[in-house]
Amino acid sequence: MAATARRLGALIPLGIFLALALALAVGMRLDLTTIPSALIGKPVPDFALPPLLEGGQGLSAADLRGGGGPVLVNVFASWCIPCREEQPMLMDLARRGDVTLYAINYKDRPQAARQFLAELGNPFTRIGADRAGRVAIDWGVYGVPETYVVDGKGKIVLKHVGPLTPQAIADEILPALRGAGR
Amino acid sequence: MIPEIGHFALILALVLALVQSSVPLFGAARRDPRLMDVARPAAIGQLLFVATAFFALMHAQIVSDFTVLNVVQNSNTAKPLLYKIAGTWGSHEGSLLLWVLILAVFGAAVAAFGDNLPETLRARVLAVQAMIAVGFLLFILLSSDPFIRVFPPPPNGNGLNPLLQDPGLAFHPPFLYLGYVGFSMTFAFAIAALIEGRVDPAWARWVRPWTLAAWCALTVGIAFGSLWAYYELGWGGFWFWDPVENASLMPWLAGTALLHSAIVTEKRDALRSWTVLLAILTFSLSLLGTFLVRSGVLTSVHAFAVDPARGVFVLGLMVIAVGGSLTLYAIRAPSLQGGGLFAPISREAGLVLNNWLLATAAATVIIGTLYPLLLDALTGQQVSVGPPFFNKTFVPLMVPLVIAMALGPMLPWKRADLAGLSARLRFMLAVTVGVALFVWGVSGGPILPVLGIGLGVWLIAGVAADLATRTGLFRVGWHESLRRAAGLPRASWGMSIAHAGFGIAILGIVANTTWTQSYQGLLRPGEHAELDGYTLTLGSAERVPGPNYDALRADMTVVGARGRVVARLHPEQRDYAVPPMQTTEAAIHHRLGADLYAVVGSPQDGAFPVRFYVKPLAPWIWGGALIMALGGLISLSDRRLRVGAPVARRRVKDAPAAHPARA
Numbered sequence: 001m002a003a004t005a006r007r008l009g010a011l012i013p014l015g016i017f018l019a020l021a022l023a024l025a026v027g028m029r030l031d032l033t034t035i036p037s038a039l040i041g042k043p044v045p046d047f048a049l050p051p052l053l054e055g056g057q058g059l060s061a062a063d064l065r066g067g068g069g070p071v072l073v074n075v076f077a078s079w080c081i082p083c084r085e086e087q088p089m090l091m092d093l094a095r096r097g098d099v100t101l102y103a104i105n106y107k108d109r110p111q112a113a114r115q116f117l118a119e120l121g122n123p124f125t126r127i128g129a130d131r132a133g134r135v136a137i138d139w140g141v142y143g144v145p146e147t148y149v150v151d152g153k154g155k156i157v158l159k160h161v162g163p164l165t166p167q168a169i170a171d172e173i174l175p176a177l178r179g180a181g182r
Numbered sequence: 183m184i185p186e187i188g189h190f191a192l193i194l195a196l197v198l199a200l201v202q203s204s205v206p207l208f209g210a211a212r213r214d215p216r217l218m219d220v221a222r223p224a225a226i227g228q229l230l231f232v233a234t235a236f237f238a239l240m241h242a243q244i245v246s247d248f249t250v251l252n253v254v255q256n257s258n259t260a261k262p263l264l265y266k267i268a269g270t271w272g273s274h275e276g277s278l279l280l281w282v283l284i285l286a287v288f289g290a291a292v293a294a295f296g297d298n299l300p301e302t303l304r305a306r307v308l309a310v311q312a313m314i315a316v317g318f319l320l321f322i323l324l325s326s327d328p329f330i331r332v333f334p335p336p337p338n339g340n341g342l343n344p345l346l347q348d349p350g351l352a353f354h355p356p357f358l359y360l361g362y363v364g365f366s367m368t369f370a371f372a373i374a375a376l377i378e379g380r381v382d383p384a385w386a387r388w389v390r391p392w393t394l395a396a397w398c399a400l401t402v403g404i405a406f407g408s409l410w411a412y413y414e415l416g417w418g419g420f421w422f423w424d425p426v427e428n429a430s431l432m433p434w435l436a437g438t439a440l441l442h443s444a445i446v447t448e449k450r451d452a453l454r455s456w457t458v459l460l461a462i463l464t465f466s467l468s469l470l471g472t473f474l475v476r477s478g479v480l481t482s483v484h485a486f487a488v489d490p491a492r493g494v495f496v497l498g499l500m501v502i503a504v505g506g507s508l509t510l511y512a513i514r515a516p517s518l519q520g521g522g523l524f525a526p527i528s529r530e531a532g533l534v535l536n537n538w539l540l541a542t543a544a545a546t547v548i549i550g551t552l553y554p555l556l557l558d559a560l561t562g563q564q565v566s567v568g569p570p571f572f573n574k575t576f577v578p579l580m581v582p583l584v585i586a587m588a589l590g591p592m593l594p595w596k597r598a599d600l601a602g603l604s605a606r607l608r609f610m611l612a613v614t615v616g617v618a619l620f621v622w623g624v625s626g627g628p629i630l631p632v633l634g635i636g637l638g639v640w641l642i643a644g645v646a647a648d649l650a651t652r653t654g655l656f657r658v659g660w661h662e663s664l665r666r667a668a669g670l671p672r673a674s675w676g677m678s679i680a681h682a683g684f685g686i687a688i689l690g691i692v693a694n695t696t697w698t699q700s701y702q703g704l705l706r707p708g709e710h711a712e713l714d715g716y717t718l719t720l721g722s723a724e725r726v727p728g729p730n731y732d733a734l735r736a737d738m739t740v741v742g743a744r745g746r747v748v749a750r751l752h753p754e755q756r757d758y759a760v761p762p763m764q765t766t767e768a769a770i771h772h773r774l775g776a777d778l779y780a781v782v783g784s785p786q787d788g789a790f791p792v793r794f795y796v797k798p799l800a801p802w803i804w805g806g807a808l809i810m811a812l813g814g815l816i817s818l819s820d821r822r823l824r825v826g827a828p829v830a831r832r833r834v835k836d837a838p839a840a841h842p843a844r845a
Contacts, residue, residue, distance in 0.1 A: 003516065010515040013459060014508035017466070021501050023556045024473070079340060079761030081255055109762050 049128025059128030065154030094123030188238025357403030364396025429471030532590030588644025676817025687806025
């Protein structure tokens with residue numbers, strides 16, 4: 001009897017660990033996709049940012065509420081390494097021709113940001129320069145890169161935290177863009 | 183060329199580790215000395231190869247070789263040399279390489295100096311060490327290769343995060359890793375003992391020095407990290423219950439428990455399976471810490487670039503290592519029955535209480551750190567657990583721990599009665615109440631912190647009373663007392679010093695948290711602010727260039743209550759160009775009784791935002807922690823723990839166990 005109890009007792013640490021590992025595995029899958037944003041389902045905040053590129057177009061709330069199609073808004077910075085990784089994927093999206101990409105350049109020196117785009121390509125039709133990071137706060141950005149999908153009426157329908165992956169584009173971004181277009 | 187050599191050396195190290203993790207184990211099972219002996223040269227070879235890889239990366243960092251991606255991402259030609267060197271372990275990839283290097287150093291140390299270990303145990307310990315190395319080397323080679331080249335090489339690199347460009351980077355991670363990886367040694371000993379089916383006092387004695395060394399390093403590492411946060415983040419906090427801080431605190435708590443339970447196993451041959459379990463858990467918590475930092479599961483100021491693939495790898499590694507060892511434990515533990523019996527009031531009982539409280543404290547920290555994550559995983563609900571949770575749960579656990587900590591060392595083994603302690607108890611109570619009343623009178627409350635101060639004093643008084651008894655102070659005359667003091671074992675001195683250090687740290691934490699005074703306002707040059715008897719005058723503030731930044735530097739003078747200048751402070755606000763980021767460099771003047779802490783910000787219409795803190799007993803926090811580590815080191819230098827001679831003599835005396843001729 002005592003021996004059996006001892007055997008069972010010795011299994012307890014293993015059981016606790018396995019439960020924990022399972023929860024961590026689940027948690028890891030959830031993490032990148034489900035950080036909720038208080039702003040999902042809400043209209044974009046009021047803002048207006050000057051253009052990053054000379055002769056380019058800036059970005060403001062009016063551009064997003066104008067009633068055009070759904071757009072993707074990417075928050076990036078030249079000093080952010082994961083941004084470098086996702087830039088080619090954004091270029092691919094731009095080449096498809098049916099996705100409109102806007103960007104907010106976050107806490108960056110304009111010159112460094114321009115060089116970043118010259119080096120890796122510029123998929124964005126509008127880029128607002130948020131040098132102080134004030135607008136990003138209103139958007140609820142807490143790290144770069146982040147990617148938002150905004151429907152034609154200026155409502156945020158999706159927020160993706162962290163670098164995009166081909167899988168995230170296929171499973172989240174494109175469905176959200178399609179859903180918002182309807 | 184050099185990066186390729188580094189990369190190739192890592193592959194060779196992996197191959198050697200594979201050999202070292204299998205052949206000696208097989209040899210130990212078959213009692214074949216030739217196969218077992220493979221472990222020693224393999225461990226030393228592994229050190230050579232891993233060191234080659236590490237120095238290859240360091241070379242690339244020092245010469246700013248921008249054909250290497252890791253250098254491009256973390257360095258810049260303008261970065262000062264110290265940070266180019268320390269930058270070797272400033273990135274995710276480099277820090278893993280440091281991890282593996284330390285692992286290899288420990289493995290080689292066992293191979294080179296482990297002559298006193300029984301052959302089969304040594305072979306198995308080295309094999310388990312090598313398994314851990316295989317896991318981490320695979321991790322580096324498959325998902326975190328630091329030697330990836332870029333073509334064409336960019337003209338300059340992206341620079342290192344300015345928060346990391348601090349002497350803290352040179353010390354904090356290596357000490358932390360010495361601690362984490364040091365616990366891999368105790369883990370290897372535990373697994374080897376479980377494979378052998380034998381845990382006895384001799385085993386506990388071999389494990390002690392590794393545990394102690396790892397514990398000292400981790401203590402210093404955590405203290406450095408906290409000090410770094412204190413002066414670099416610029417708002418005077420020293421512990422934030424941040425998940426990554428908790429990740430280092432969890433193995434520390436478990437390691438502290440292990441340190442104490444191993445004593446019981448060594449001296450009294452009790453708590454065998456518990457000690458083994460703690461050895462496994464301590465290292466598992468180190469792995470959990472690694473997982474939490476690198477997987478992006480928890481968002482934190484410390485998190486490295488988030489990469490889900492890496493998280494999956496570390497989680498897999500953890501499942502194999504921890505799951506495997508706990509399975510082994512479940513099979514073997516029931517047969518590990520402890521020997522010594524003891525009464526409810528005895529040294530052993532005190533140590534068991536210590537273990538329960540520390541284990542509960544560790545569990546509390548784990549729950550507080552992982553609960554938000556688990557809740558999210560199970561229900562999708564988001565919560566955040568902050569300092570209030572830890573203050574309500576962790577702190578109350580420390581109270582009985584500290585009360586018992588002062589008494590435990592006075593109790594004899596097996597059976598004790600408190601009546602024998604009454605003289606010492608009266609002394610301790612008198613000192614505690616006296617100091618607490620004094621603090622109450624001077625500060626005017628609040629009551630809980632006054633009790634906290636009392637707790638720290640109680641512990642220090644307990645250490646003093648214990649030392650006085652042991653040396654016969656005031657009873658046998660100065661000469662005899664001194665002679666007895668010199669004759670006390672170093673392990674005993676080490677314990678007293680470490681306990682007193684904890685008491686000092688408690689005083690610092692309580693006083694700093696409760697009685698910090700702060701001033702916040704706008705000052706123009708020439709204006710002054712008054713705080714707690716000090717007058718701070720802003721002399722000037724101007725822009726000065728640094729090696730790779732441009733700073734706003736203020737010149738402040740602090741005059742004490744007696745009109746004497748006590749400190750000149752030069753806080754800075756630095757603007758780094760690559761990557762563009764602003765950091766605050768607080769200026770801190772340490773006095774024995776308080777820290778004077780000042781921060782300056784960008785001017786608004788010619789006036790500078792200034793924050794000025796007077797933080798009573800702040801230096802005691804880190805001083806106490808360093809004294810604790812010093813106590814550990816003194817204990818480590820005890821003859822009994824020296825790897826080598828004394829064990830051979832003892833082996834005959836205590837243990838047929840040392841020569842495991844298994845029936």
